[in-house]
Amino acid sequence: MSVLIKNARPYGEGEPVDLLLRDGLIAEIGSGLDADDDTEVIDADGLVALPGFVDLHVHLREPGGEDAETIETGSAAAALGGFTAVFAMPNTDPVADNAVVTEHVYRRGAEVGLVDVHPVGAVTVGLAGERLAELGTMAASAAGVRMFSDDGHCVHDPLLMRRALEYSTALDAVIAQHAEDHRLTDGAQAHEGVVAARLGLAGWPAAAEETIVARDCALARDAGAALHVCHVSSARTVEVLRAAKAAGTRVTAEVAPHHLLLTDAALTSYDPVNKVNPPLRTGADTAAMRRALADGVIDCVATDHAPHPPQAKDCEWAAARPGMLGLETALSVLVHTMVEPGLLDWRGVARVLSERPAEIGGLAGQGRPVEVGEPATLTLVDPDAQWTVRGARLASLADNTPYEGMRLPARVVATVLRGRVTARDGEVRK
Numbered sequence: 031m032s033v034l035i036k037n038a039r040p041y042g043e044g045e046p047v048d049l050l051l052r053d054g055l056i057a058e059i060g061s062g063l064d065a066d067d068d069t070e071v072i073d074a075d076g077l078v079a080l081p082g083f084v085d086l087h088v089h090l091r092e093p094g095g096e097d098a099e100t101i102e103t104g105s106a107a108a109a110l111g112g113f114t115a116v117f118a119m120p121n122t123d124p125v126a127d128n129a130v131v132t133e134h135v136y137r138r139g140a141e142v143g144l145v146d147v148h149p150v151g152a153v154t155v156g157l158a159g160e161r162l163a164e165l166g167t168m169a170a171s172a173a174g175v176r177m178f179s180d181d182g183h184c185v186h187d188p189l190l191m192r193r194a195l196e197y198s199t200a201l202d203a204v205i206a207q208h209a210e211d212h213r214l215t216d217g218a219q220a221h222e223g224v225v226a227a228r229l230g231l232a233g234w235p236a237a238a239e240e241t242i243v244a245r246d247c248a249l250a251r252d253a254g255a256a257l258h259v260c261h262v263s264s265a266r267t268v269e270v271l272r273a274a275k276a277a278g279t280r281v282t283a284e285v286a287p288h289h290l291l292l293t294d295a296a297l298t299s300y301d302p303v304n305k306v307n308p309p310l311r312t313g314a315d316t317a318a319m320r321r322a323l324a325d326g327v328i329d330c331v332a333t334d335h336a337p338h339p340p341q342a343k344d345c346e347w348a349a350a351r352p353g354m355l356g357l358e359t360a361l362s363v364l365v366h367t368m369v370e371p372g373l374l375d376w377r378g379v380a381r382v383l384s385e386r387p388a389e390i391g392g393l394a395g396q397g398r399p400v401e402v403g404e405p406a407t408l409t410l411v412d413p414d415a416q417w418t419v420r421g422a423r424l425a426s427l428a429d430n431t432p433y434e435g436m437r438l439p440a441r442v443v444a445t446v447l448r449g450r451v452t453a454r455d456g457e458v459r460k
């Protein structure tokens with residue numbers, strides 16, 4: 031089965047072209063290409079063709095959290111959001127701190143087949159921050175784990191973090207740190223600032239993030255290791271990253287869509303849908319996130335897609351779990367915050383949603399150019415679409431989207447993974 035995409039504009043540049051996808055590759059690019067009976071034709075008039083999106087940070091909740099999301103529902107959300115590969119965080123139950131669990135996640139992802147699911151292995155046993163997990167066994171397993179993280183928790187012990195970074199070099203892996211000094215955030219409920227003070231919520235200082243990032247950059251520098259900083263949220267973290275990168279440290283960073291758009295002003299509603307870790311910060315921080323993503327100090331967008339069941343969110347603020355859905359709204363939030371104001375063009379979108387995350391995650395077959403001979407792993411985007419977000423209509427099992435009722439620009443029309451259409455016009459293809 032071949033696919034013929036008619037009249038798409040790769041990277042939103044130049045005249046529209048036809049792309050013929052065959053045997054998993056982009057076989058031909060030209061104009062007036064013909065389809066035979068066995069070819070699915072996609073009319074892509076007005077659409078932008080981009081390399082498939084890669085998300086370095088999702089929570090698929092399986093095993094153990096299937097009341098919030100499963101690998102199947104999360105994969106559907108990913109495909110509908112334009113993603114062709116996702117990295118599934120290990121804070122499941124049981125924790126993905128060993129090869130049995132990472133292989134299960136990997137195989138289940140392959141079985142569902144909508145998106146490449148790459149399990150992230152835990153850095154420490156049980157995410158407890160006390161003993162290193164068997165990173166080598168997870169790396170050597172069929173899942174080929176190349177990213178390790180205790181996400182949800184910070185690897186707080188500097189000696190343990192140093193060891194993890196040292197081992198990672200031999201495994202050609204990256205350590206993704208959830209940078210949060212727990213000693214500074216114990217009991218914290220909201221970004222430490224005027225809003226938290228007015229609402230009477232215990233403050234979460236930005237320094238809890240900045241200090242860990244500064245420390246980890248020094249440790250990564252000494253180990254010659256690759257450090258990835260998860261969900262950067264503070265303007266001053268950007269300056270730490272800028273200095274470390276300028277000094278040649280192997281550090282990369284991601285920002286979540288919600289930290290590009292939302293601020294702690296949203297907290298006045300007391301709606302726990304806005305509770306997230308790290309917390310929503312100030313307008314100055316979101317502005318800094320946008321600038322850093324434009325100038326490359328922040329390498330990529332990662333959703334931190336964090337589904338939660340109703341009982342974890344429909345409760346009082348302090349009891350609610352942190353986290354927001356992100357997979358199906360990421361592109362639209364990025365277009366709204368970065369493309370519309372002129373901070374990023376479609377080449378830039380390809381860079382931050384596909385090329386850079388594929389490089390950081392070590393994926394050879396993703397984030398490739400839209401060119402003949404390359405994998406047919408693509409996302410077709412309607413740049414002129416407008417839609418209203420409704421949590422109940424999202425493919426995720428959970429509905430904790432902070433964008434409920436918001437009108438957002440741009441929509442994913444089709445997603446193609448190695449020549450197979452995985453989503454089209456809002457429906458997944460099983």
Ligand code: DOR
Nearest residue numbers: 089182306307336352353
């Ligand atoms: O908001 C968050 N939710 N931040 C994290 O680091 C973990 C995540 C989760 O697992 O729900």
Ligand code: ZN
Nearest residue numbers: 181182208260
């Ligand atoms: Zn995290």
